[in-house]
Amino acid sequence: MNDASHxxxxxLTDARGRLHPLPLFMPVYQPRQPAFQLAMDGxxxxxxxxxxxxxxxxxxxxxxxxxxxxxxxxALVGYxxxxxxxxxxxxxxxxxxxxxxxxxxxxxxxxxSDIIAPLDLVTPPGDSRATAQTKLDVTIKRTREALDIVExxxxxxxxxxxxxxxxxxxxxxxxxxxxxxxVAIGSLVPFFNKNHNLTFPGAVVRKxxxxxxxxxxxxxxxxxxxxELPFFVKLGATVFDSASYGHYAAKGFYMTPYGALRDPGPLxxxxxxxxxxxxxxxxxxxxxxxxxxxxxxxxxWTICSTVEKLRCLVRGEDGSLDKYLEHILEVHSRWFPESxxxxxxxxxxx
Numbered sequence: 001m002n003d004a005s006h007x008x009x010x011x012l013t014d015a016r017g018r019l020h021p022l023p024l025f026m027p028v029y030q031p032r033q034p035a036f037q038l039a040m041d042g043x044x045x046x047x048x049x050x051x052x053x054x055x056x057x058x059x060x061x062x063x064x065x066x067x068x069x070x071x072x073x074x075a076l077v078g079y080x081x082x083x084x085x086x087x088x089x090x091x092x093x094x095x096x097x098x099x100x101x102x103x104x105x106x107x108x109x110x111x112x113s114d115i116i117a118p119l120d121l122v123t124p125p126g127d128s129r130a131t132a133q134t135k136l137d138v139t140i141k142r143t144r145e146a147l148d149i150v151e152x153x154x155x156x157x158x159x160x161x162x163x164x165x166x167x168x169x170x171x172x173x174x175x176x177x178x179x180x181x182x183v184a185i186g187s188l189v190p191f192f193n194k195n196h197n198l199t200f201p202g203a204v205v206r207k208x209x210x211x212x213x214x215x216x217x218x219x220x221x222x223x224x225x226x227x228e229l230p231f232f233v234k235l236g237a238t239v240f241d242s243a244s245y246g247h248y249a250a251k252g253f254y255m256t257p258y259g260a261l262r263d264p265g266p267l268x269x270x271x272x273x274x275x276x277x278x279x280x281x282x283x284x285x286x287x288x289x290x291x292x293x294x295x296x297x298x299x300x301w302t303i304c305s306t307v308e309k310l311r312c313l314v315r316g317e318d319g320s321l322d323k324y325l326e327h328i329l330e331v332h333s334r335w336f337p338e339s340x341x342x343x344x345x346x347x348x349x350x
Contacts, residue, residue: 009021009022009311009314009315010022010238010314012082012217012239014082014154015152015153015154020048020049020082021048021311022217022238022239022311023229023233023237023238023239023240023307023310023311023314024048024049024082024238024240024307025048025224025229025239025240025241025303025307026048026049026050026051026082026084026240026241027047027050027051027224027241027242027243027245027300027303027304028050028051028052028053028086028241028242028243028246029050029051029052029077030052030053030056031052031057031076031077035245035296035300036245036296038050038077045297045300045301046304046308047079047081047304048081048082048304048307049084050077050079050081050082050083050084051084051085052073052077052085052113053085053086053088053091054085054087054088054104054107054108054111054113054117055086055087055088055091055097056088057073057076057107057111058088058103058107063076064107067107067110068110072111073085073112073113076111082114082115083113083114084113084114084115084116084117084156085108085111085115085116085117086117087101087104087105087108087117087118087120088104088119089119089120089122090122092119092121092122093121097119100119101118101119101142101145102145102149104119105118105119105142105145105146105149108150108153109149109150109151109153112152112153115153115154115219116146116150116154116155116156117158117184118139118142118143118146118155119142120139120142120160120186121135121138121160122160122186122187123136123160123162123187124162124187125162125163125191125194127162129162129164129167132160132161132162132164133167135162136161136167136170136171139158139186140175143155143157143158143175143178143180144178147178147179147180154181154182155181156180156182156183156184157178157180157182157183157184158175158184158186158221159171159172159175159183159185159186159208160186162187163191165200165203165204168204168207168208169207169211172208172211172212176211176212181216182216182217182219183208183212183216183218184218184220184221184239185204185208185218185219185220185221185237186221187221188204188221188222188223189201189220189221189222192223192225192228195338195339195340196227196228196259196332196336196339196340196344197340197341198231198341198344198345198348199340199344199347199348201232202231202235202344202345203348205218205220205232205235205236205237206235206236208236209235209236209237210236217238218236218237218238218239219237219238219239219240220232220237220239221241222241222244223237223240223241223242224242224243224244224245224303225242225244225255225260226255226256226257226303226306227256227257227258227260227328227332227341229306229307229310230257230306230310230313230321230324230325230328231325231345233310233314233321234322234325240307242303245300245303246296246299249292249296249298249299250292252289253299254267254288254289254295254298255299255302256274256302257302257306257328258272258328258331258335259332259335259336261285261289261335264285264286264289267285267286267289268286271331272285273285275305276301276302277297277301278294278297278298278301279298285298309324329342329345
């Protein structure tokens with residue numbers, strides 16, 4: 001269950017012994033309201049894994065009973081690839097869940113989730129040190145409880161600590177001491193979303209990779225903007241998940257490897273030509289930008305395509321990933337001159 005290098009690139013081994021290429025992106029999938037098709041219906045979309053919200057399944061009595069009666073999560077979803085589950089931690093950030101950690105962890109294990117999340121406590125940038133410390137302590141306790149409960153899947157050891165790097169280091173140390181073999185970085189994406197600033201996220205990811213060594217999978221919860229993923233991969237992250245493809249589309253943002261566009265100017269000018277089936281079918285990205293359903297497909301295709309490209313780049317030995325990062329920075333800075341991406345990236349210590 002490590003991501004050590006193989007001849008054809010690093011792999012994640014799940015609890016069933018299956019190998020999955022890294023880096024890996026798992027889009028958020030809602031079984032009752034799917035935003036994309038899982039079957040390869042000639043749509044050109046290749047999904048390497050999914051993340052499903054176990055809290056929503058648990059709270060819907062009919063689904064919970066169906067799953068508890070023997071139907072596996074894979075059978076319910078109709079997908080036999082890697083399936084991770086979320087505990088409902090994000091929902092718990094905005095409302096009371098009336099849910100015990102051990103119950104949702106045991107439920108995830110019973111339905112044969114491949115990667116199981118404890119009910120960690122989301123710690124946004126605004127939390128004080130005392131609050132971040134309290135949430136960290138609770139998350140560590142719940143992760144340890146999950147490791148004791150789970151029999152079939154892999155437990156995601158969740159790192160918290162808010163905006164305090166020393167607390168995040170303490171969290172990682174605790175995960176290693178309790179024997180976690182899969183590390184998930186929680187509550188990190190909001191730091192990057194503030195004008196694409198990598199200063200703090202970069203320090204967190206790099207330090208975590210230094211601490212856990214080269215072999216353990218490192219998952220960044222909620223990371224799903226194609227412009228951020230290459231930098232996180234360079235820093236050592238290997239697994240990502242997000243519902244960003246739908247959220248961006250709902251707000252009218254067209255994802256590209258260089259940043260999400262609301263203004264179709266670069267598309268009309270031919271500065272970026274997308275190869276996704278929808279853009280090819282509609283005659284270009286500008287037409288897709290105006291159609292929410294097609295835009296959702298385009299966005300998820302762009303994320304998956306970016307991750308597939310990164311797999312090739314991380315296997316290269318000629319600095320190809322570094323060259324790609326510089327290319328991203330050049331285009332991104334031209335399109336988004338107010339962005340802090342270039343400066344913050346070059347300011348990170350080597």
